[in-house]
Structure formats: structure tokens, C-alpha cells
Amino acid sequence: MGLASGFGAKMGSLRGFDLWLLVSCLAIIRSGDGFYLPGSYPHEYQVGNLLSVKVNSLTSIETELPFTYYSLPFCRPPEGIKDSAENLGELLMGDRIENSPYRFKMFTNESDILLCRTDPLSAKDFNLLKKRIDEMYQVNVILDNLPAIRYTRKGDFLLRWTGYPIGVRAGDAYYLFNHLKFTVLVHKYEETNVARVVGSTGDAADVIQTTDKSGSGKPGWMVVGFEVVPCSFLHNAESAKNLKTYDKYPAKIQCDPTTVAMKLNENQPVVFTYEVAFVESDIKWPSRWDAYLKMEGAKVHWFSILNSLMVIAFLAGIVLVILLRTVRRDLTRYEELDKESQAQMNEELSGWKLVVGDVFRAPSHPLLLCAMVGDGVQILGMAVVTILFAALGFMSPASRGTLITGMLFFYLILGIAAGYVAVRMWKTINVGDHSGWVSVSWRVACFFPGIAFLILTTLNFLLWGSHSTGAIPFSLFVVLLLLWFCISVPLTLAGGFIGAKAPHIEYPVRTNQIPREIPPQKYPSWLLVIGAGTLPFGTLFIELFFIMSSLWMGRVYYVFGFLLIVLILLVVVCAEVSLVLTYMHLCVEDWKWWWKSFFSSGSVALYIFLYSVNYLVFDLKSLSGPVSATLYLGYSLFMVIAIMLATGTVGFISSFCFVHYLFSSVKLD
Numbered sequence: 043m044g045l046a047s048g049f050g051a052k053m054g055s056l057r058g059f060d061l062w063l064l065v066s067c068l069a070i071i072r073s074g075d076g077f078y079l080p081g082s083y084p085h086e087y088q089v090g091n092l093l094s095v096k097v098n099s100l101t102s103i104e105t106e107l108p109f110t111y112y113s114l115p116f117c118r119p120p121e122g123i124k125d126s127a128e129n130l131g132e133l134l135m136g137d138r139i140e141n142s143p144y145r146f147k148m149f150t151n152e153s154d155i156l157l158c159r160t161d162p163l164s165a166k167d168f169n170l171l172k173k174r175i176d177e178m179y180q181v182n183v184i185l186d187n188l189p190a191i192r193y194t195r196k197g198d199f200l201l202r203w204t205g206y207p208i209g210v211r212a213g214d215a216y217y218l219f220n221h222l223k224f225t226v227l228v229h230k231y232e233e234t235n236v237a238r239v240v241g242s243t244g245d246a247a248d249v250i251q252t253t254d255k256s257g258s259g260k261p262g263w264m265v266v267g268f269e270v271v272p273c274s275f276l277h278n279a280e281s282a283k284n285l286k287t288y289d290k291y292p293a294k295i296q297c298d299p300t301t302v303a304m305k306l307n308e309n310q311p312v313v314f315t316y317e318v319a320f321v322e323s324d325i326k327w328p329s330r331w332d333a334y335l336k337m338e339g340a341k342v343h344w345f346s347i348l349n350s351l352m353v354i355a356f357l358a359g360i361v362l363v364i365l366l367r368t369v370r371r372d373l374t375r376y377e378e379l380d381k382e383s384q385a386q387m388n389e390e391l392s393g394w395k396l397v398v399g400d401v402f403r404a405p406s407h408p409l410l411l412c413a414m415v416g417d418g419v420q421i422l423g424m425a426v427v428t429i430l431f432a433a434l435g436f437m438s439p440a441s442r443g444t445l446i447t448g449m450l451f452f453y454l455i456l457g458i459a460a461g462y463v464a465v466r467m468w469k470t471i472n473v474g475d476h477s478g479w480v481s482v483s484w485r486v487a488c489f490f491p492g493i494a495f496l497i498l499t500t501l502n503f504l505l506w507g508s509h510s511t512g513a514i515p516f517s518l519f520v521v522l523l524l525l526w527f528c529i530s531v532p533l534t535l536a537g538g539f540i541g542a543k544a545p546h547i548e549y550p551v552r553t554n555q556i557p558r559e560i561p562p563q564k565y566p567s568w569l570l571v572i573g574a575g576t577l578p579f580g581t582l583f584i585e586l587f588f589i590m591s592s593l594w595m596g597r598v599y600y601v602f603g604f605l606l607i608v609l610i611l612l613v614v615v616c617a618e619v620s621l622v623l624t625y626m627h628l629c630v631e632d633w634k635w636w637w638k639s640f641f642s643s644g645s646v647a648l649y650i651f652l653y654s655v656n657y658l659v660f661d662l663k664s665l666s667g668p669v670s671a672t673l674y675l676g677y678s679l680f681m682v683i684a685i686m687l688a689t690g691t692v693g694f695i696s697s698f699c700f701v702h703y704l705f706s707s708v709k710l711d
Contacts, residue, residue, distance in 0.1 A: 084327050085186055086110035086262030086337070087148040093226070095144035096126060098137055098182040098189075099511045101205070103595055103662075105177050107510040108136040113298070114174060115167045117158035117314050119143040120287055130450065131443025131520070136512035139442075142183065143287060146318050148263055149228065153317040154291040159282045160312045168308040172216050177666065180205035185226065186265035191333060193269065206272040210302060217302035219272035221295055222316040226331075227267025266323050266330040267278070272304035277313035291315050323491065325637040331438075335600045347604065350581035350611040357577065357618035373566045394628035394704070399554035401628065401705060405636035408471045409482060411694075414640070416464025416486035416534075418691025421684050422613075429609060432602040450525070457530045459535025460486050462544070469546040476542040483538030487531040493683060495526075501676045504669050512673075550706040560632050567627060571638050574623050575645030578689060579606045582608055583653065590657050594674070613692050615641035620693030621700045628701075639697030644690025647682040654678040 087093065099108035113125055119141050126139040143157055148374040163171070182205040183190045189204040241501055279294050295315055304312070325332075394401075405411055428449045431437055437444045464486045469476045498514070505513035516521075585608045592599030623642040624635045632638075658665065665671060 053710060055485055065092045084264050085645050087361055088262065089149045091148045093146040093148060093185060094702040095142045096139050096144065097142045098139050098184060098185045100174065100179045100181060100208070102174075102177050102179040104179075106512075106594065106664050106673055107508050107670065108138075108512045109174075109179070109509070110138050110511050111140060111142075111181065113509070114171060114513045115160050115163065115312070117143045117160070117287075120230070122539070128448050129443045130518070131446030131448075133138075133443075133518050134446050134450075134514065136442060136510070137442060138511045139184065144183070144222075145288065146185070146224070146226065149320045151319045154293075154295050155316050155318075156282055156285050156287065156289050156291045157314040157316060158287055159279060159285070162309045162311050163306070165308055168306060171218065171306055172211075175207075175209045175211055175216050175218075179208050181208060183270065184270045187267060188268040188330065189334070190224070190270040192271065201227060204334070206270055209274070209306070212302065216306040217274045218304050218306055218312060219274050220277070220304045220312055220314050221273040221275040221297055223271040223273060223297045224318040225267075225269040225271075226265060226318060226320050227269070227325060228263045228320055229266045229323055229325055229327060230261050230263050266325040267333065270488050271297060273297040273299055274304040275315070276303040276305075277315065279311045279313055282313045329559070333706045334598050347607055347611065350615065351417040351582065351609065353581050354611060354614050354618065355575055357615060357622065360622050363620055388574065394625070394631075396631055397628060397633040398557060399553050399706060400558045400633040401635070401701060402549040402551065403553050403557060404471050405634070405635065408468065409478075409485060411636060411640070412464040412468045412471070412482055413485040413489045413544075414687055415467055415691050415694055416460040416482075417490040418687040418689075418694075419463045420453060420456045420460035420486075421490070422688040422691060423459055424449055425609065425688065427452045427456075429602055433606045436520065437602075447490060454525060454529045455533065457487065457533035458537035458540075461539075462532035462541040463537075465538040465541030466544050466546065469544075472546075473549070474546045476546075479538050479542040480535070483535045484531075486538070487534040490525055490687060491530065494680060497676055497680045501673055504672060508669055547702070550702060558631070558633065560634070561630065563630060563632070566630060567638060568641075570626070571642045572645050572648065574619050574642040575647070575649050577619050578612055578643060579649040580652075581611050581615050586650065586653060587657075590654070593677075594657075594662060612689070616646070617696035619643050620697045624697040624700060625704075628704075635697060635701065636694070640690040640694040643693030644686040646689050646701040647686035649683040650685055651678060654682070 062653045097111040100111060100113070101108050112118060119142075120143065127139070132139070146152075180203075190206070192203045192206050194201045194203065206219060206222070209216060211217075273295065275295055277291070277295075278293065285291070291313075295317070297317070306312075368391055428445070429439075431448060432445060461483045465476065465479045465482050466484045468479060502514050502519075585605065588599060588601070589605075591597045620639045620643045624639045627635050627638060654675075655678075658671065662674070665674065
């Protein structure tokens, strides 16, 4: 998986906060083990201690279908294959972390180590290896929670990649990378009993015990880097026939990554070997992820934010004109007149003032609107809280799956907010009548999760058919259903109950019994609603490229500070766009603003989906097979539905507040 140099961010100030928290904990717990944030716990090793290398799923940007490492005829550990403990987020992401036969000893350089000699390749294994090489699959190995990183130079640029390719194709021949040259970067703290860890900003420090548990006083070593160079070396299979795992290969192995020699042939065995070298590094333990998270493209993110600010300033100017000049001036004139003059003026008025008796008329399909607004509040709240925690450093990339797990947790908890908002809006539309609030709550609890369940189940059948680790196991499906019906649904019903007891929002004007006829429009109003989505899309399309590259190109995305700013700007733009369009519709005597205010900002999802299709055609041109394309479009559809509900909710709530404020000073006899 590629690690573009423009992705990720240094976590200097955030790391300072992490270390400050560690200092506080260590001050409270003097002799015990302190509490560490995810990904912040340092593992120390004495010289000669065993280091276990783990393997993750095989991945490819060609297919986006992960497979288990041992689905290919690789060497297996002598003690058997064991799964590592995985959290919910890792399973949903398709990670399958397992033990491997690779064994290192701390600060012990080893070379020409035999891993295994496989059985002669069967026709099935031979064809599968060729297929995986054609599909550009990468092997992902992990040491001390650090993925192996591979450096390649292209011209004047140094490219970073996580993992290494299974092999390469040269003409009609296939070559396998069967020898790995590992380099482990380690750091020793100078002091005997304690180590002073200083963050990259130099403004925070922590004291971490580094002696072994026996109290020998020997300084510990910590892994701060893990690099791999894959080589294709032609071994003598006969000379390795009687050797055991970890024996020394009888001949010297010269690892040259620029040449390939191990050609795959059917009915011939493959010999796997490796070497490892330990190098003392100046890299501090808190900075060991910087190689993966370097952010050299910060100017692009700042340009994205500046672009969004310009759009916001433009829309804010329009809103200011509407509120201060037009609306305030008309309301002031209206209030200064006596009742007879107001009645005469009402006959001569045009625009939004004529729809006073219809502006709060209940919309069509109010139950669906309330359910969508409730789900939008839940999704938007989840996004804000998750990105905020990630920006503060609580979701370290060292702790895999925490981002997905956190999103799921916050979504479940915020079901109470979704039920409250939906039922209170339902009660407001019905002018204080809260009957049917249980039905509203159930619809909120099942609308978006039901759509997500339908999409993900369909895609999961495709993954199951491909035997991919990206498929959600049946047991996890049961867990997700239990979380849905045992946590999310009860919390949504509880929120609905609170919303039913809360007072409804009183309309400032009465609604006429007979609806006013809407004059014919020069252009379809929905055309303007759909076109309004271009403005919110303009605030995030630059950041969207980085997010899509992270999701589909295997690049690390860790600029959550920028993402939080972009999210805030997006909310502001959605509110302003919806407010302006609602005012424009009222000015042409179109009082059916409810759904239009929702979709005027929610239509940004349409442009995001079109962008996703464009990204598939032009940036993922190598994506192979209908299954991969279907998975991509299915996940994109799931994403844009969530975005539509969140942005549409922002637009609707802002328009509702605006309309309520606008007509709060207008009184009818």
C-alpha cells in the first residue's frame, strides 16, 4: 500500500498532550503500570529477547479485496497459525492479523536464515500465485505494532510503501520475492532507571521506566522503525531439503532488489529465507510513526480551507443583506403601521409576506422527514465527535480499528439525540400532539441502519463469494444486530420519550385552513435545489481527494485537524445555502420549503457520488473486475447517503430557525 508523502500529519502538540497525561498518571500511580492512551504504550526489550513478527491480510489497490496471508503457499509457523486479538473496527476493515514464522532476537543480527522449503507447487497454488502477482497484491508484516515500510527512489523522490509485493511479472515469467532483508531501528534511553521522552515540540516530557522486571538495571531497547527489502533469490532446493526452520542456509545470500531470479514453476518447491539487522537510531519512541505520517502537502490543505472561507464569506454577505437590509427594513415598516394600514398593505404586498398563513403548513410525508432529520443529527454528531477525538490524538494509527470502533460507539450512543430531535419535530409539526411518537422513534432507529444493513449485506455476499477477509464474519453480523436492537433502538426510543415530554416549538403565526395557490414559476424550483449542492461541494472537494486516496489507494490519512476545520466550514456553508434558497422560494410565494431546505444542502451528496464515479474512472483505472467495481460503488453509495442525511439536516434546521425568526414579528388578525 502506498504511503504518499503528502499524507498524514506530525502529532507534535498532540503528543505533548499525550505525554502530559502520562506524567499525571505516573504521578498518581508511583509503583504500578500507568495508563497509556491507545498506541502510546512503549514495549521494552532486553538484548536477546524474542521479537514476534505478525502478518496482516494481503491487500491490493487493483481489486480492493483483502485475503488472508496463509491463503497462499507461504511458510507457516511451527506452533501453528494463531489469530491475534482483533477489535470490532479491525474486523470491519478486513484486517486479519496472524502470527508468522519470522523470529527475531533483540539486537542480534542474523543472515541467511532458512524459513522453510515448501512442497512442490500444485497447479492450483501455481495459478493462484500468478493471479495474485498480476493483481499486485502486497504482503503486510508487522513488528511491535509497526507495519514494515519499504523505500523506493523514483528520480529525485523517495517513495514510501507499507508492505512489499508478492512478486513481479517479466514477460510471460513470474518471479517470487522469497528472501526478505529486514532492518529494525531501535532506540536506547541513556539513563539506567528512567528514560526522558521528549515530544517533537520539545514542550512535554515523560518519565518511563526502562529497566527489566527483574530489576537488573539494564537499559531497555524500543523498536522505533521497521523496514523491509524484498529480493528474488534462486536457492538450491536440494541443499535446503534436510534443513530445519531457522537453520542457516549453506550458501551466502546476496540480496539485490534490482534483479529477480526466483522464477515460479509448477511442481517445483520454493525456498524462503530472511535476514535481519538491528540499527541504533536517534528516533525517539513517540516519533516512530512520523515516517508513516509525514505531511509535506500541508499547503494543499490550507488552500482547501482558504477556498472554503471564500465561499462562506460570499454566502455570508448574501445572508447579511437578506437579514439586515431586506427583512429588517420590511419588518420595521410593517410594525410601524396601524392595523388598518397593515390590512391595506397586506393586499398590496408581494413575496414572502403573502405566505404568512401557509409557511408553517405541515409538509408532505412528515414522518419520513422527521426520521431523516433524526438520523442526520445522529450521523452529524457521530462525525463531529469522532473527528474531534481523532484530532486530539485519542485515535492513534498505532491502535488499528479504533477509528471505526469509535464511530460505531458514538453512533449508538447518539441514538438518544436522534430520537429526541425527530419526535420533537414531529410534535411541532402536529402543533403539540405527540401521538405516534413511538412509530417515529422506530422509523428513526431503522431508517438509516436498515439502508446500511441492506447495502452491506449485499456487498458481503460478494465478498463471501470471493473468499475475501473483507467479508464480515457471520458471528460479527450477529454482534452488529445485537448492538443495533439492544443499544441503538432502546436509546432512540428513550430519546423519543424525552422529546414527547418536551414542549413543542410554537409557530409565531396561524396557518390558514385553505392552502394558498403557488404561482407558476419561470423555472423548476428543484433545479435550483439540486444546483445549490455545488457550493458545499466546492468547500470539500480538495479534502475529498485525500480521503478517497486513503480509502482506496491504501494511503495513510491522519490530518484530522484539517478535516475538523473542513467539517465546520461545510456545516456553515450548508446552513447558509439552505437559508438563502429558502428565502428565495418564499419570495416567489412558494411556501413548500420544508423538503427543499433539506435537499438544497443535502444535494451535495449527488456531487460527491459523481466525484466518486469520476475517481473510479480516472484514478482507479487499474481496478479490475466487476466485483471490485460493485464494491466501490456500493460503499460510495453508503457514504453519500450518510452525507446527504447529515448535510440535509443542517440545511433544514437552519432554514426552520430562519423562517421562525422571519415570521415571529408578523402577526395576523
